Amino acid sequence: MENGERSEQMDRLIRIAIPVGVVLALLLVWYLIVHVENIPPYILPDPIAVAIALVKDWPTLWPAFVVTTKITFMSLGLALLGGTVFAILLVQARWLELIFYPIAVVLQVTPIVAIAPLILIYAPTTQSALLICAYLVAFFPILSNLVQGLKSVDHNHLNLFELYGANRFQTLWHLKLPTALPYFMTGLKIGGGLSLIAAVVAEFSAGSSGVGSGLAFRILEAQFRLNIPRLFAALIMLSALGIAIFALTSFLSWLLLHRWHESSLKREN
Structure with a gap:
């Protein structure tokens, strides 16, 4: 032992x-x-200069980091809720899938850079436009993975539930959702990273400045001023946020799957 x-x-x-x-x-x-x-540092600063810039410019970078983080997690939460509900509805009603799933595919394959200017025009505020952009990108991976998981139920298990007289809700709750959970967690991991990317791209498109600006604007500002150490510091903060999102979703996946799902059991062994 x-x-x-x-x-x-x-x-x-x-x-x-x-x-x-x-x-x-x-x-x-x-x-x-x-x-x-x-x-020279205005072309490529060394790691020490970047660390100094991170400490020196913290009062400027931290509020921008909070704005980007808030948009990312709000969009991911909305995508999580919307993707889950919509996927269940699509699987439960075949005609809904035939009508709405192609629309979701079109929104996914259309580059967010192309539609971000339109969203910025029609959205009531810049913050809501950023939220919509990030939501659209994070929504489809969760939706598609969960739909695939709900459709991957073993037909023998479905026949067994029918044999015992289970209704549609019981079949969904006790069979389809547990089967789809690994697919759902994969979609959540992908959606978490994409929500951050979409939030940054939307901020680049918006070019919003001032108190409510995020890290993307600080990167553009540092580029225009040739403050390359601050630019690298902002990039490091974005990378740290992406790593934190991946670690959080990975931990959540392990927490839900490690006691019973084969993939997590193999990792432990």
């Missing part, structure tokens, strides 16, 4: 140490390239 526990602890340490080591190695390579090649 002690050997098994020690091996598990070593595996955990290795899983943590390898990504940290890779990041540190990349930072060292970055630092060496800048100083060996004598690259």
Whole structure:
């Protein structure tokens, strides 16, 4: 038992140490390239200059980070709710799927950069326009994955539920939704990353400035002023937000699936 526990602890340490080591190695390579090649900071700053800019410009970057985070999570929450309800309705009523699913596909394949200017024109406020853009991008992965999961129920299990006289709600709650849960979590992971991307793209299109501006505007502002350390600092904050969203959705997936689903059980073994 002690050997098994020690091996598990070593595996955990290795899983943590390898990504940290890779990041540190990349930072060292970055630092060496800048100083060996004598690259000026307005072209490529070194990691220390970026860290200084992150601390120095924190009062400016943090409110923008909060705005982008709020838009991302609000759009993801709305996409989660809308995609779940809409997917259940589509699967329960075949005629609804034939009517509305092609519309959802058209919205998904249309680049958000192309429709963002129209949304900015017709939306009542800039913040609502950003929210709509991020929602449209995050909505379809959740919808499509959940629809696929609800359709992937074993027909033998469906026949068994029919044999025992289960109604449509009982079949949905006790059979279809548990079967679709892994598909749903995959869609949630994808939608979380896409909601952040769409929020940033929508901010670029809007070009909104002032107190309510997000990190995308701060990146554009830093670019125009050739404040490249601040630009990199804003990019690092965006990357950190994306990693946090992925970690949160991955943890939620593990929490819901690790006790029974084969994919999570294999990871633990």
